[in-house]
Amino acid sequence: MNHSHKAYIAFGSNIGHRFENCTDGIKRLAQSGKAVILKQSGFYETEPVDYTDQDWFVNGVVKIGTSLDPSDLLKMLKSIEKEIGRTQTVVRYGPRILDMDIILYDDLVLNSPQLTIPHPRMHKRRFVLCPICDIDPDVIHPVLHYNMQILLDKLEDFSQKVVRR
Numbered sequence: 001m002n003h004s005h006k007a008y009i010a011f012g013s014n015i016g017h018r019f020e021n022c023t024d025g026i027k028r029l030a031q032s033g034k035a036v037i038l039k040q041s042g043f044y045e046t047e048p049v050d051y052t053d054q055d056w057f058v059n060g061v062v063k064i065g066t067s068l069d070p071s072d073l074l075k076m077l078k079s080i081e082k083e084i085g086r087t088q089t090v091v092r093y094g095p096r097i098l099d100m101d102i103i104l105y106d107d108l109v110l111n112s113p114q115l116t117i118p119h120p121r122m123h124k125r126r127f128v129l130c131p132i133c134d135i136d137p138d139v140i141h142p143v144l145h146y147n148m149q150i151l152l153d154k155l156e157d158f159s160q161k162v163v164r165r
Contacts, residue, residue: 003065005160007073008103008139010061010119010128012046015097018058019043019165021084025098026062028080039063041131047061047124047161054095058165061103063133068107074115077102103128107142119141123151126160 008040009029013021022043066073077100085097085114110117118141122128129152132139134145135151137149144151 002067003064005068005106006038007064007066007105008061008132009060009064009071009077009121010099010101010103010131012055012057012059012127013097014048014055014096016085021059021098022060024084025080025100028083029077030064032046032076032080034068034076035064035066037062038065039052039135041134043165044127044130045163045165046127047159049127049160056129058112058128059127059131059136059162061128069106070102070110070115070117073104073105094100100143103132104142107140109142109163124155124157126155126157126162129155130162130164133147 010024011022026037029035040062044059046057047058051149059126081098081100096132101119103122108117123141123144125126126156129148132148140149141151142146
């Protein structure tokens with residue numbers, strides 16, 4: 001199988017067995033036959049942002065090789081979330097069993113009703129930037145034209161608590 005596209009997938013969970021939910025999602029991604037895990041960050045326990053009245057998350061990032069286009073990759077990620085037990089989120093940014101988001105896909109810039117790449121808030125999220133810097137600090141944001149380490153260094157919101165596990 002041709003895995004010529006590179007994508008970064010952020011994952012997170014704050015319901016139930018958080019670490020196991022994330023590990024299970026990554027395992028299912030690898031077992032799909034449509035993606036190969038190239039690198040995986042460490043796990044981080046992270047304070048929720050936006051909607052803060054909820055438990056802390058476990059977050060991380062994987063770099064994958066895939067033959068899927070962004071739309072089909074998104075469909076597969078949403079299918080994995082459902083398999084693990086995710087239901088429709090009632091509160092935006094609220095609690096979830098598993099969340100998997102496409103952060104970057106090659107150097108693609110895409111804005112559609114279903115999908116925005118690069119992820120529109122990734123450069124403001126310590127819980128995305130810390131793990132992506134574990135595996136690829138030099139990858140360039142295709143809109144902002146900074147690498148991930150510079151984006152993390154420039155991040156001024158120190159209220160986002162992020163703890164490496």
